[in-house]
Amino acid sequence: MSTVLSVTLDDVRAAAKRLSGVAYRTPVLTSRTLDEHVGAQVFVKCENFQRIGAFKFRGAYNAIAHLDPDDLRHGVIAFSSGNHAQAVALAARMLGTRALIVMPADTPPMKLAATQGYGARIVTFDRYTENRFEITAALAAEHHLTVIPPYDHPDVIAGAGTTGLELLEETSDLDALLVPLGGGGQLAGCATVMRAVSPRTLIIGVESQDGDKNGQSLRAGEPVRIAVPRTIADGVTGEVTGELTFPIIQRLVDEVTVASDTEIVRAMSFLFDRMKLVVEPSGALAVAALLAGRVRLPGKRVGVMISGGNVGADRFCELLTGPLGQAA
Amino acid sequence: MSTVLSVTLDDVRAAAKRLSGVAYRTPVLTSRTLDEHVGAQVFVKCENFQRIGAFKFRGAYNAIAHLDPDDLRHGVIAFSSGNHAQAVALAARMLGTRALIVMPADTPPMKLAATQGYGARIVTFDRYTENRFEITAALAAEHHLTVIPPYDHPDVIAGAGTTGLELLEETSDLDALLVPLGGGGQLAGCATVMRAVSPRTLIIGVESQDGDKNGQSLRAGEPVRIAVPRTIADGVTGEVTGELTFPIIQRLVDEVTVASDTEIVRAMSFLFDRMKLVVEPSGALAVAALLAGRVRLPGKRVGVMISGGNVGADRFCELLTGPLGQAA
Numbered sequence: 001m002s003t004v005l006s007v008t009l010d011d012v013r014a015a016a017k018r019l020s021g022v023a024y025r026t027p028v029l030t031s032r033t034l035d036e037h038v039g040a041q042v043f044v045k046c047e048n049f050q051r052i053g054a055f056k057f058r059g060a061y062n063a064i065a066h067l068d069p070d071d072l073r074h075g076v077i078a079f080s081s082g083n084h085a086q087a088v089a090l091a092a093r094m095l096g097t098r099a100l101i102v103m104p105a106d107t108p109p110m111k112l113a114a115t116q117g118y119g120a121r122i123v124t125f126d127r128y129t130e131n132r133f134e135i136t137a138a139l140a141a142e143h144h145l146t147v148i149p150p151y152d153h154p155d156v157i158a159g160a161g162t163t164g165l166e167l168l169e170e171t172s173d174l175d176a177l178l179v180p181l182g183g184g185g186q187l188a189g190c191a192t193v194m195r196a197v198s199p200r201t202l203i204i205g206v207e208s209q210d211g212d213k214n215g216q217s218l219r220a221g222e223p224v225r226i227a228v229p230r231t232i233a234d235g236v237t238g239e240v241t242g243e244l245t246f247p248i249i250q251r252l253v254d255e256v257t258v259a260s261d262t263e264i265v266r267a268m269s270f271l272f273d274r275m276k277l278v279v280e281p282s283g284a285l286a287v288a289a290l291l292a293g294r295v296r297l298p299g300k301r302v303g304v305m306i307s308g309g310n311v312g313a314d315r316f317c318e319l320l321t322g323p324l325g326q327a328a
Numbered sequence: 329m330s331t332v333l334s335v336t337l338d339d340v341r342a343a344a345k346r347l348s349g350v351a352y353r354t355p356v357l358t359s360r361t362l363d364e365h366v367g368a369q370v371f372v373k374c375e376n377f378q379r380i381g382a383f384k385f386r387g388a389y390n391a392i393a394h395l396d397p398d399d400l401r402h403g404v405i406a407f408s409s410g411n412h413a414q415a416v417a418l419a420a421r422m423l424g425t426r427a428l429i430v431m432p433a434d435t436p437p438m439k440l441a442a443t444q445g446y447g448a449r450i451v452t453f454d455r456y457t458e459n460r461f462e463i464t465a466a467l468a469a470e471h472h473l474t475v476i477p478p479y480d481h482p483d484v485i486a487g488a489g490t491t492g493l494e495l496l497e498e499t500s501d502l503d504a505l506l507v508p509l510g511g512g513g514q515l516a517g518c519a520t521v522m523r524a525v526s527p528r529t530l531i532i533g534v535e536s537q538d539g540d541k542n543g544q545s546l547r548a549g550e551p552v553r554i555a556v557p558r559t560i561a562d563g564v565t566g567e568v569t570g571e572l573t574f575p576i577i578q579r580l581v582d583e584v585t586v587a588s589d590t591e592i593v594r595a596m597s598f599l600f601d602r603m604k605l606v607v608e609p610s611g612a613l614a615v616a617a618l619l620a621g622r623v624r625l626p627g628k629r630v631g632v633m634i635s636g637g638n639v640g641a642d643r644f645c646e647l648l649t650g651p652l653g654q655a656a
Binding site (some may be wrong): 024027029030032048049051053269272273275276277278279309312313314316317320321 | 352355357358360376377379381597600601603604605606607637640641642644645648649
């Protein structure tokens with residue numbers, strides 16, 4: 001029995017149309033050194049150069065642009081302390097509406113400032129005594145705001161999938177595609193594209209070894225809740241996989257593997273030294289798995305997503321010169 | 329009285345043809361944050377993503393590809409401990425010939441290894457007791473090798489100029505172009521292109537404040553030898569401007585300005601945090617001058633060259649967390 005999945009290739013194509021001239025068409029880079037290290041021909045799609053520094057802009061913009069005029073006028077709300085917060089803030093501003101972002105009170109001031117810099121209003125809460133879902137829902141109801149979820153929404157998944165569409169346009173005939181995996185928005189979107197356009201391409205998700213909720217859920221055959229992951233990959237610290245993304249991953253993705261924090265730091269260092277790229281820990285997951293030999297694709301044409309680059313120079317240097325960097 | 333310059337637009341076009349499909353066509357990136365900081369519309373040409381991590385590959389390849397078959401067969405020689413060494417090594421290998429690179433004995437082992445990694449043979453010398461020019465000339469004569477200079481050669485200048493050609497193709501109608509300046513190969517090549525294709529574009533070279541040989545020479549009306557520059561910009565530590573590049577700069581360039589080491593580190597940090605780019609100190613000169621307000625171009629369309637990205641993560645972190653980083 002097959003369930004109907006929530007996103008189709010047509011949805012991704014519609015998202016690509018909405019994002020045309022709005023999102024950056026990020027470059028696809030290659031590196032002889034990377035190819036030699038992994039024994040394959042690798043094409044790196046650089047969403048660290050996307051607006052707000054991560055692919056998240058695509059989904060947020062697509063979802064907000066798709067609202068009906070009345071909802072758009074009232075504005076949007078999101079819960080996030082990371083890339084999704086900035087994505088919703090910027091997309092709302094570009095679409096002429098207001099954004100309210102709910103953030104933990106202990107969010108680093110730099111991240112608060114960055115989100116405010118895109119014109120959003122911030123509401124903070126105490127994450128030890130208050131419930132983020134209740135706060136977000138109450139504010140949404142009170143102010144007639146539409147909630148823009150970070151991944152569990154068809155338009156967000158479709159927007160994220162445009163990264164796969166663009167990569168395919170520039171590098172037809174991929175044998176495999178590796179995508180960083182947390183909530184699963186980008187992986188689900190890319191898998192939707194690949195299965196429809198390039199069915200023979202192997203699709204592999206890479207999640208944090210210390211937060212392998214998707215792998216555990218796939219093995220269990222149903223969503224599994226894990227303990228809050230302790231990982232440097234701060235973009236993928238959720239405890240559950242998505243309600244919409246998980247069935248897509250279950251049905252369309254060939255393999256889900258992991259990368260450890262040490263492997264992530266090694267990949268960040270490699271990407272800096274050899275490819276001159278600044279990549280945040282979560283954004284380096286797929287490259288990390290490839291460099292660590294967790295996925296072996298000798299002689300193949302391999303697409304790899306870098307999902308974001310939002311790591312400050314201070315934090316980058318701390319990671320590289322700290323114990324993980326020494327081990328790497 | 330006008331002297332005939334050594335490079336023409338046709339030379340740059342011929343170089344572009346030789347480099348087509350060989351050099352990477354590096355991306356031109358934009359950043360809302362950068363635009364807001366400098367009050368202009370900025371287009372950043374990213375030669376840090378070029379083969380060997382710097383624009384130097386273009387000139388070296390163009391010069392070697394232009395040799396007559398007999399000279400090509402015998403091989404090439406270069407003196408360099410930096411990007412030019414790797415550029416000549418890789419270009420020679422790609423063109424099926426051998427390269428001999430003369431390097432100071434105290435060159436960091438990593439740089440020796442990188443150059444050897446591209447298949448070159450290395451000859452080291454003691455820079456306190458031996459003369460690099462004599463050694464290079466003697467080896468060239470003994471082994472029938474052609475010397476490939478780092479900038480003072482028409483084919484090297486023409487190759488470097490292709491960066492300007494590509495930038496113009498993607499961003500017509502530039503009001504100004506800023507180029508990092510050491511020996512002057514890239515500036516001379518880009519000025520040749522701009523004067524011919526976009527005569528109204530203001531052309532500005534940016535050199536290290538602590539090694540301003542070009543500015544001093546321009547003011548003196550003739551080449552001036554300066555003391556060995558003490559600067560973190562290790563790509564531009566020569567003591568004299570070029571014999572071929574200086575007349576081109578003198579005739580075609582509108583302005584030469586400087587950036588300090590502190591301004592360079594600030595630019596490297598900005599490029600990392602805001603644009604996810606790894607840029608070496610010399611490569612950040614033009615961005616540094618723009619961010620520091622040394623050049624003001626309010627409301628203008630400004631092209632900026634990033635000439636290279638060869639700075640290791642260790643050195644990067646040392647610079648950013650050291651006294652210069654604190655001051656920045």
